[in-house]
Amino acid sequence: MNNGFIGRVTCTALLLLAMTPVARAASLAETVQAAVERHPQYPLHQALRKVESGYRQQAESLFGGDPSVNLSAAGDSLGSDFGYGEYVAGVSLPVWLPGQREARRQIADNLATQAALELSRLTWEVAGEVLDRAWRLRIAQAGVKQALKQWAAARALEKDVIHRFEAGELTRNDLLLAQQDVVETEAVYQEALNGQQQAALSWKNYTGLQELPEDLQRFAQAEGAPELIRHPQLRAVLAQAQTAQARVNDTRMQRRAAPVVSFYAKRDRGARNEAYTDSLGIELSVPLGSRSHAAPAIAEAEAELTGAEAEAALLKRQLELRIANAEQELHKASQLLALAQQKNEFAHARLQLSQRAFELGEMDLYQLLLARQQAAAAARDLEVRQLERQYAMTQKNHLLGVIPQ
Numbered sequence: 001m002n003n004g005f006i007g008r009v010t011c012t013a014l015l016l017l018a019m020t021p022v023a024r025a026a027s028l029a030e031t032v033q034a035a036v037e038r039h040p041q042y043p044l045h046q047a048l049r050k051v052e053s054g055y056r057q058q059a060e061s062l063f064g065g066d067p068s069v070n071l072s073a074a075g076d077s078l079g080s081d082f083g084y085g086e087y088v089a090g091v092s093l094p095v096w097l098p099g100q101r102e103a104r105r106q107i108a109d110n111l112a113t114q115a116a117l118e119l120s121r122l123t124w125e126v127a128g129e130v131l132d133r134a135w136r137l138r139i140a141q142a143g144v145k146q147a148l149k150q151w152a153a154a155r156a157l158e159k160d161v162i163h164r165f166e167a168g169e170l171t172r173n174d175l176l177l178a179q180q181d182v183v184e185t186e187a188v189y190q191e192a193l194n195g196q197q198q199a200a201l202s203w204k205n206y207t208g209l210q211e212l213p214e215d216l217q218r219f220a221q222a223e224g225a226p227e228l229i230r231h232p233q234l235r236a237v238l239a240q241a242q243t244a245q246a247r248v249n250d251t252r253m254q255r256r257a258a259p260v261v262s263f264y265a266k267r268d269r270g271a272r273n274e275a276y277t278d279s280l281g282i283e284l285s286v287p288l289g290s291r292s293h294a295a296p297a298i299a300e301a302e303a304e305l306t307g308a309e310a311e312a313a314l315l316k317r318q319l320e321l322r323i324a325n326a327e328q329e330l331h332k333a334s335q336l337l338a339l340a341q342q343k344n345e346f347a348h349a350r351l352q353l354s355q356r357a358f359e360l361g362e363m364d365l366y367q368l369l370l371a372r373q374q375a376a377a378a379a380r381d382l383e384v385r386q387l388e389r390q391y392a393m394t395q396k397n398h399l400l401g402v403i404p405q
Contacts, residue, residue, distance in 0.1 A: 028213035028404040031134075032127045035207045036119075039126055045119040052111035059104035064258030065094030083271060090264025090281075097258060103250040110246045114239040120403070121236035128398050131219070133203045134212055135391040140196040142387055146380040147189040153372070154178075154185040161365065174365040181369050185376075219397060219404055220390035228319060231401035237315050241308035244301070251301040255294030257287040319399070326396040333389040340378070340385040347371075347378035 026034065036042060070090045076083030161178040164170045204210060228234065262283040269276045354371035357363035 026209060026211070026213060028130070028134075028215050028219055031207055031209060031213045032123060032130050032404055034209060035130050036123050036126045038206075038208055039122060041122055044122070045115040048111055048115035048118060052108050052115060055104050055111060056108035059101050059108060063094050064096040064100060065260075067094070068092045070262065070264065084269065085276075086266065086268035088264055088266045090262050090283075092260050092262040092285075094258040094260050097253070097256065100250075100253045100258070103246070103253040107243065107246045107250055110239070110243040114236070114243050117232070117236040117239045120232040124232035124398075124401065124403050127403055129206060131394050131398060133199070133206055134216055135387065135394060137196070137199040137203045137212060138216065139384060139387045139391070140192070140199040142383045143192040143380065144189070144196045146376070146383060147185070147192040150372075150376040150380075151182070151185040151189045153376075154182045157369075157372075158182050170365065177365050177369060181372075217390060219402075220393045222393065222397075228316065228323075228401075231319060232403065233401070234312065234315055234319060237308065237312045241305065241312055244305035244308045248298070248301040248305050251294070251297050255298065259287070260285040323396070323399045326392070326399045330389070330392040330396050333385070333392040337382075337385040337389045340382040344375075344378040344382040347375040351375040 068091070070088070070092060072086075072088045074084075074086040076085075158178040158181070161170055161175055165172065165175045203212070262285070264281050264283070266279045266281060267276045268279075351371045351374075354363055354368050358365065358368040
C-alpha cells in the first residue's frame with residue numbers, strides 16, 4: 001500500500017518536472033539588447049528625438065515667431081479726458097521668409113536620422129563589449145575544465161601510486177612526487193577557477209545576465225565584408241555632419257529676423273467736443289538684417305560642420321587600421337592553432353608511450369609526470385587556441401560593422 005502510494009507520488013513529481021519549462025539562455029542579439037538598455041547613453045537617442053520634434057513643430061507653425069498683442073493709449077495729458085485722445089489695439093504676426101521653414105524642417109529630418117543611427121552606433125559598441133566579455137568568460141571556463149581534468153588525473157595516479165607503494169613496487173620518493181603533483185594541479189585549478197569567477201563577475205556586471213548566449217559561436221563564423229561606409233559608427237558620425245550642415249543652412253536663413261505684419265484698430269479724436277473716429281490699419285515691418293550681427297552664429301555653425309567632417313575622416317582611417325589589425329590577428333591565431341594541434345598530437349603520443357613504459361618498469365615516475373604535464377599543457381593550449389581563433393574572427397566581424405541579429 002505504502003509502496004504504491006510512494007510510486008504514484010514519485011511518478012506525479014517526475015511528470016510535473018518534465019512539464020516544467022526549462023529556462024532558455026538568451027541569444028546573442030537579446031543579450032546585446034539587454035546591455036544596450038542598461039547603458040548610460042541609451043537615453044541619448046530619445047533626447048535627440050525630442051529635439052527633432054521641437055524643430056518639426058516649429059517648422060509646421062503658421063508663424064515665423066510668437067504673435068503679440070499691442071495696446072496703446074495717447075492724449076494731451078495722461079489720465080485726463082480733455083483734449084486729444086487716441087486708443088489703438090492690434091496684433092502682430094511674424095511671417096516666414098522664403099526658405100526659413102524648409103531649413104528648420106531639414107534640421108528635423110536630419111535629427112531623426114541621427115537619432116536612429118546613434119542607437120545603431122551604441123548597439124554596435126555595446127556588442128563589442130558583450131562579445132569581449134563573453135569570450136573571456138568562455139576561455140576561462142575552458143581553462144577551468146582542463147585544470148579540473150588534470151587535477152582528477154593526478155588524484156587517480158596518486159591512488160595508483162599509493163597502492164603500488166604499499167605493495168613495495170614503488171619508493172617513497174615516487175609517492176611524494178605523486179602527492180606533489182596533486183597539490184600543483186589543484187593550485188592550477190584554483191587559479192583557473194578564480195579567473196573564471198572574475199570573468200563571470202565582469203559579464204554579469206555589464207549585461208545583467210548569468211549565462212552566456214546560446215549562439216555565441218555562430219557569430220564567430222566568417223561574414224561577408226560590408227562596405228565601410230555602412231559601418232554603424234561611421235554612419236553616426238556622418239549623420240552628425242549632415243545635421244551640422246543643416247544647421248549652417250538654417251543659420252544663414254535665420255540671420256534676418258522674420259518680417260512682422262500688424263493689424264490694428266484705432267479710435268481717436270482731436271478735442272473733447274469732437275466725436276471719436278474709428279479706423280483700421282495694417283503695418284509691415286521688414287528687418288534689414290546685418291551680416292555683422294549674424295556672423296558669430298554662422299561661424300559657430302560652420303565650425304561645428306568642419307569638426308564633424310574632420311571626425312568622420314579620422315574615424316574612417318582608424319577603422320581601416322583596426323580592421324587590418326584584426327585580419328592580422330586572425331591570421332596569427334590560425335597559425336598558432338595549427339602549431340597547437342601538432343604539439344598536442346606529439347605530447348599525447350609521448351604520454352601513451354610513457355604510461356606503457358612506466359607500467360613495464362622501463363621509466364620512473366618523474367618522467368611519467370613530466371610527460372603528463374606536457375600533455376596537459378598541450379591539451380589546454382589547443383583548446384585555448386581554438387577559442388582564441390574564434391574570438392579573433394568575432395573581433396573581425398565586429399570591426400567590419402556586423403551587429404548580432
